[in-house]
Amino acid sequence: KEYCEQNNIPFIFEPYNGGAICTDKNDLQLAFSTNDMPVKFQKVISDRLVNWLKLNVSKNISTDGNDILIENKKVVGFGRYTLENGMTLLVVQISFVVDLDFIRNVTNKEIKKIPVGINEYNLNISRNDLIWEVLKWLY
Numbered sequence: 001k002e003y004c005e006q007n008n009i010p011f012i013f014e015p016y017n018g019g020a021i022c023t024d025k026n027d028l029q030l031a032f033s034t035n036d037m038p039v040k041f042q043k044v045i046s047d048r049l050v051n052w053l054k055l056n057v058s059k060n061i062s063t064d065g066n067d068i069l070i071e072n073k074k075v076v077g078f079g080r081y082t083l084e085n086g087m088t089l090l091v092v093q094i095s096f097v098v099d100l101d102f103i104r105n106v107t108n109k110e111i112k113k114i115p116v117g118i119n120e121y122n123l124n125i126s127r128n129d130l131i132w133e134v135l136k137w138l139y
Helices: 002-006 039-056 100-106 127-138
Strands: 028-035 061-064 067-070 073-082 087-094
Touching: 002 100, 028 039, 028 127, 039 061, 039 067, 039 073, 039 087, 039 127
Parallel strands: none
Antiparallel strands: 028 087, 061 067, 067 073, 073 087
């Protein structure tokens, strides 16, 4: 928070599990909020993203906890939080371009999974491509 304030970087607090999500105009963050969200909902979104990444970016996709990895580097992270009233917030961070120095300045946790952007593997994929894909899932 202090680094962001000193450098005029906007930030918001989202009460999900995990650490900070560092995102910018190149990335895509999806947020779902509903009462009594089934745990399976996150798995469905994760499975769809894994399949899309395998078809469009790399065959070397794996999952580790709440993260989707390409060649063991983090490209997608999930955060989930359920409030006392049963409302659940599910946030999905999909990185297209990563500024590792920025992430190191913003977070105070050790980076265990090196973040990487989708565009390091396929420059022809844009965030608009993924937005349209997600819209297909919702219809």
